[in-house]
Amino acid sequence: MNKKIKLEDVAELAGVSKATVSRVINRRGYLSQKTIEKVEAAMAELNYHPNVIAQQLHTQRTNVIGIIVPTVATPFFGELTAELEQRLFKRGYKVLVSGALNNPGKERQYLQQLLGRQVDGxxxxxxxxxxxxxQHANLPIVAIDRFLRADIPVVASDNYAGATAACEALIARGARHIIHTDDLSPLNAQDTARQRAYEAVMQAHGWPAYTYPSLLDPVQTRASFQRIFTEHPEVDAIFASNDLDAATLLDLAVEIGYAVPTQLQIIGYDGTQTTQRLLPQLATVVQPLSEMAAQAVELLEAKLQQRATPTEVVLPVQVKFGRTLRPLPTKKALPKQK
Amino acid sequence: MNKKIKLEDVAELAGVSKATVSRVINRRGYLSQKTIEKVEAAMAELNYHPNVIAQQLHTQRTNVIGIIVPTVATPFFGELTAELEQRLFKRGYKVLVSGALNNPGKERQYLQQLLGRQVDGxxxxxxxxxxxxxQHANLPIVAIDRFLRADIPVVASDNYAGATAACEALIARGARHIIHTDDLSPLNAQDTARQRAYEAVMQAHGWPAYTYPSLLDPVQTRASFQRIFTEHPEVDAIFASNDLDAATLLDLAVEIGYAVPTQLQIIGYDGTQTTQRLLPQLATVVQPLSEMAAQAVELLEAKLQQRATPTEVVLPVQVKFGRTLRPLPTKKALPKQK
Known part of the structure; x- marks a missing residue:
């Protein structure tokens, strides 16, 4: 086991060329399943592990992509990261993952290290x-739901249309006193679009708009939402800008004694697999996570190959109706329509 | 920007030694906040990015740790990965993350690449x-909740004690016909312990034990669980081996018409932050995720420094009582006690 095993030893045992062994290791070019198995068996038998770092220095490519998300601990970013990782792996990349949350110092340090050629993009x-x-980074970057710089493409879902559809689903079911909850931190562009859509819908009806802040800390968020029910006991519907907040509101409503959906309708946002499994009754706006990941990987690959990319790709969302919404009124009972 | 900036340029501008710049880049040794800031400001001004790959070849260390989990898309492994990443970053490591799920081919290929000196552990x-x-890997490895090899330490929580406590919480609240749901795939050692504990408790009471399988696909899992209610309409409690399954059972019970908790008590397992936020009413067994991550990082660091480690670290769990359990009967109404 201490004898230095080389690429040619693997090639000889597998009965293939050195180039083929190299292609199996890097999963590049056409490879039959049989070839892959022969080479892998030979590598296992010889206990051969290619020196990836030396290879990287030679090719100036790492075949590693950095992913920076707030955290992989929440359903949305956990599922997004899983989708990105799977798709990137199929294209021959591994992923360095970092959760930067509300820690710009960590993100800066992390970025500085990654920019030292540790990742391809x-x-x-x-x-x-x-x-x-x-602003200074000069390697291929794609952003999801964030604007970073004019030449960095953004993949997003249609937050404005999704929020409008959420509000209209509530109104079609008789809601008049709709309250919105949202992360109001200034850098949250996607939530700003959701809040703007809510305010536009309320204004179009001549109704007042109230947004209650969702905070980083769940306990503080719950306290913030509790004020909705004391300050606006007339509330008959809430549009929450994410499903975790919608769940908190649902729990608060039960605790305070509002019947859902007869007295209070609730609709969330995101519609992850985890939320749909843990809280299947929740109405929500489903973001196309898998498609967003696919587009981000596509754009990054284009950047890596120095092909032109669109500056923005916006994907449609879908309302998932659930038991936290009332049934639609039958036609004759509908309020006057245009 | 095309002029080749070197480490000494940064050192000169920051007014520190080259060794100090290197220590700031790698966050090694004692560094004052002021030094870090001076060096980072100089690096930003010069747009300097150290060539990490060349450094790695020189030191034979990558300062990268590989994390392989089934997926980061579920609350348990998403939160575990987030905890590991944060703790490893504080110690100067970045993480390559892979979700291998039920794809041994991907995991094999991934492992073969990582073993080529792409990670330190x-x-x-x-x-x-x-x-x-x-079996062959010769770099530092720590396993979480899995046995891999005699010299690879395992961090786990006390699955047997947790499952016993879950069953006893149900029994103390009057349950007699308790059914268990579990992932019965042969490699799932931690769930085996939970199932064994359930069966031991049932046997001690002279009651029959029934385990219904939880499957990878949520739709198939729901169909499996539906059979509980047709085959065992007498069921008055369910102990689910994870919270996602408990949520499915809760939704099924509501759909079929079992009142929870009066007719049917439910307790899950894992108790992640996400579950506690989305489904705060669920009773569950809380695994000490943060502590498990801390121990895993501690053991890995010991391995990296070639210090001796325990072969196993088992951490205590805690039952979280919730609204899916009935209140404890008052003393005089209690069944006979020892």
Whole structure:
């Protein structure tokens, strides 16, 4: 086991060329399943592990992509990261993952290290979009739901249309006193679009709009939402800008004694697999996570190959109706329509 | 920007030694906040990015740890990965993350690449523990909740005690016809312990034990669980081996018409932050995720420094009582006690 095993030893045992062994290791070019198995068996038998670092220095490519998200601990970013990783792996890349949350210092340090040629490119879905490193970085970057710099393409779902559809689903079911909850931190562009859509819908009806802040800390968020019910006991519907907040509101409503959906309708946002499994009754706006990941990987590959890319790709969302919404009124009972 | 900036340029501008710049880049040794800031400001001004790959070839260290989990898309492994990443970053490591799920081919290929000196060590919480690569790998490895090899330490929580406590919480609240749901795939050692504990408790009471399988696909899992209610309409409690399954059972019970908790008590397992936010009413057994991550990082660091480690670290769990359990009967109404 201490004898230095070389690529040619693997090639000889497998009965293939050195180039083929190299292609199996890097999963590049056409390879039959039989060839892959022969080479892998030979590598296992010889206990051969290619020196990836030396290879990287030679090719100036790492075949590693950096992914920076707020955290992989929440359903949305956990599922997004899983989708990105799977798709990148199929194209021969591994992923360095970092959760930067509300820690711009960590994100800066992380970025500085990654920019030292440790990755071939970056996919960014962070809260700290204003870091100077994003202005200077000269490697391929794609952003998800964030604007970083004019030449960095953005993949997003249609937050404005999704929020409008959520509000209209509530109104079609008789809601009049709709309250919105949202992360109001200034860097949260996608939530701003959701809030703007809510305010536009309310204004079109001549109704007042109230947005209650969702905060980083769940306990503080719950306290913030509790004020909705004391300050606006007339509330008959809530549009929450994410499903975690919608769940908190649902629990608060039960605790306070509002019947859902007869007295209070609730609709969330995101519609992840985890939320749909844990809280299948929740109405929500489903973001096309898998498609967003696919587009981000596509754009990054284009950047890596120095092909032109669109500056923005916006994907449609879908309302998932659930038991936290009332049934639609039958036609004759509908309020007057245009 | 095309002029080749070197380490000494940064050192000169920051007014520190080259060694200090190097220590700031790698966050090694004692550094004052002021020094870090001076060096980072100089690096930003010069747009300097150290060539990490060349450094790695020189030191034979990558400062990268590989994490292999089934997927970061579920609350348990998403939160575990986030905890590991944060703790490793504080110690100067970045993480390569891979979700191998039920794809041993991907895990094998991934492992073969990582073993080519692309990482300094590995933390493994995978379903594919029987891969031959784990037998041959000669770099530091720590496993979470999985047995890989006699000299690879395992961090786990006390699955047997947790499952026993879950069953006893149900029994103390009057349950007699308790059914268990579990992932019965042969490599799932931690769930085996939960099932064994359930069966031991039932046997001690002279009651029959029934375990219904939880499957990879949520739709198939729901169909499996539906059979509980047709085959055992007398069921008055369910102990689910994870919270996602408990949520499915809760939704099924509502759909079929079992009142929870008066007719049917439900307790899950894992108790992640996400579950506690989305489904705060669920009773569950809380695994000490943060502490498990801390121990895994501690053991890996010991391995990296070639210090001796325990072969196993088992951490205590805690039952979280919730609204899916009935209140404890008052003392005089209690069944006979020892």
């Amino acid at each position: 970056l996919i960014i879905a962070t809260h700290n979009a204003d870091l100077p490193e994003y | 590995l933390i493994i919480a995978t379903h594919n523990a029987d891969l031959p690569e784990y």
